[in-house]
Amino acid sequence: MPETLEQEKMPIVQHLIELRSALLRSVIAIVILFAILFPFADDIYNFIAAPIVQAIPGSNLIAIGVISPFLTPLKMSLILAIYIAMPYLLYQLWSFTAPALYRHEKKLVMPLVISSTILFYIGLLFSFYIVFPVIFTFLSNVGPASVDFAPDIQYYLDFILKVSFAFGVAFEVPIATILMIMFGATTAERLKKNRAYVIIGSFALGMILTPPDVISQVLIAIPIWLLFELGLFFSSFFKVRETAKQSKNKKSEIQKTDWADKAHNAMMDEVESEMNKKEDLDQK
Numbered sequence: 001m002p003e004t005l006e007q008e009k010m011p012i013v014q015h016l017i018e019l020r021s022a023l024l025r026s027v028i029a030i031v032i033l034f035a036i037l038f039p040f041a042d043d044i045y046n047f048i049a050a051p052i053v054q055a056i057p058g059s060n061l062i063a064i065g066v067i068s069p070f071l072t073p074l075k076m077s078l079i080l081a082i083y084i085a086m087p088y089l090l091y092q093l094w095s096f097t098a099p100a101l102y103r104h105e106k107k108l109v110m111p112l113v114i115s116s117t118i119l120f121y122i123g124l125l126f127s128f129y130i131v132f133p134v135i136f137t138f139l140s141n142v143g144p145a146s147v148d149f150a151p152d153i154q155y156y157l158d159f160i161l162k163v164s165f166a167f168g169v170a171f172e173v174p175i176a177t178i179l180m181i182m183f184g185a186t187t188a189e190r191l192k193k194n195r196a197y198v199i200i201g202s203f204a205l206g207m208i209l210t211p212p213d214v215i216s217q218v219l220i221a222i223p224i225w226l227l228f229e230l231g232l233f234f235s236s237f238f239k240v241r242e243t244a245k246q247s248k249n250k251k252s253e254i255q256k257t258d259w260a261d262k263a264h265n266a267m268m269d270e271v272e273s274e275m276n277k278k279e280d281l282d283q284k
Helices: 012-048 050-055 068-084 086-100 103-140 153-170 173-182 188-193 195-209 214-235 244-283
Strands: none
Touching: 012 050, 012 068, 012 086, 012 153, 050 103, 068 086, 068 153, 086 103, 103 153, 103 173, 103 214, 153 214, 173 188, 173 214, 188 195, 188 214, 195 214
């Protein structure tokens, strides 16, 4: 039996109901985690602020806004709750899109969800423990001597959230590579031919996300390049889905072959019939 999509076609209202349910479950999970983390908001922010505090010994962060000391740890706890809930959020996304997948693709979804979650967390940890110390050490040693380096807690939070999320997404390169190849958007051979552009793009992304020093740029460019190569390697283990055009062309070729076979058989039958008639006449 050919592998096809699920036969049941749900109405649009049913899809919207499932989407609402998935979103509601996701929001509830985030709220529960936030309620658990909120009592420890100050401790969480102190832990997150460790890289910059260690880079400027003897100094602390400052709060310019009146309610920043309250809202900033609150925001940090909410973002952390979203990060912790990421596996469950990805599972909800998978459960909503599962009806549109082939059977063999459904078997691959859970490994992809698990691996993408692990890569996202690795990107966060990589930025926190390796990139941030380099960045803040560099920033604390530049600038006029008359200027004290004492960032605002809100600006610091916005900066680390932006950069850490960018690293988390950048570490999803293998998953993006596999999905692009698996769904026919490109091929492994084409990506291999354009490998030089990927390397240049990795260093360009490093220039955008990090301060203008070579070390921090290399710290993000090299992992992105290696993760791209990892995605190319594992893409060979995944079955490529045929696009609608490829499926139509394949069906058309099969129909043409069937028509040619039928025409050839009809011609042979006609020739054989004529030969039989000729033999009958010769015998008479």
